Amino acid sequence: MDTWLSDCRWLAxxxxxxxxxxxxxxxxxxxxxxxxxxxxxxxxxxxPMPCLFFGGGSTQFLISRDGGGWIxxxxxxxxxxxxGSIAIPIILRHADLIQTGAMFIEFVSFFIFVCTVLCFHRxxxxxxx
Numbered sequence: 244m245d246t247w248l249s250d251c252r253w254l255a256x257x258x259x260x261x262x263x264x265x266x267x268x269x270x271x272x273x274x275x276x277x278x279x280x281x282x283x284x285x286x287x288x289x290x291p292m293p294c295l296f297f298g299g300g301s302t303q304f305l306i307s308r309d310g311g312g313w314i315x316x317x318x319x320x321x322x323x324x325x326x327g328s329i330a331i332p333i334i335l336r337h338a339d340l341i342q343t344g345a346m347f348i349e350f351v352s353f354f355i356f357v358c359t360v361l362c363f364h365r366x367x368x369x370x371x372x
Contacts (some may be wrong), residue, residue, distance in 0.1 A: 253366060260359040267352035271345040279340045280349050286328040288357060292316035293324075328353050 264287075271280040297317035332349040335341045 257359055257366070259362055259363070260355055263357060264352045264355040267348055267355065271341075271348035271352065274348075275342050277341055277345065278331060279335050280345045282335070283331040283349055283353070286324050286331065289324040290321060290360075291330065293320040318335045325357075328356075346347055 265284070268281060268284045268287075272278045294317065297313045329350070332341065332346045336343060336346040
């Protein structure tokens with residue numbers, strides 16, 4: 244019973260982190276009355292797709308040294324979409340489409356999202372999950 248409660252707390256913490264990341268994405272748009280920053284939220288959908296399509300839903304292949312055509316393609320697509328999550332707000336700020344505050348809110352949102360993914364990866368390494 245105690246491990247079940249611990250697992251539920253861990254899962255609730257991951258859900259809270261992911262929800263706060265999405266909330267910051269929306270706040271970056273709503274506070275500055277400009278919806279261009281929501282373009283980087285598209286990358287939140289694109290980042291897990293290589294894991295789902297090429298990795299079988301597992302994040303194990305990202306840390307393995309095993310190669311192969313599809314595995315290497317999945318690693319490349321994951322890295323490219325992660326870099327795109329940082330690059331989109333910078334490009335939008337450079338083009339004066341968003342303000343600096345919205346860009347920094349986007350960075351904080353991305354940092355929380357990355358922490359959520361890393362915590363999920365750590366939890367998926369445990370045998371109990």
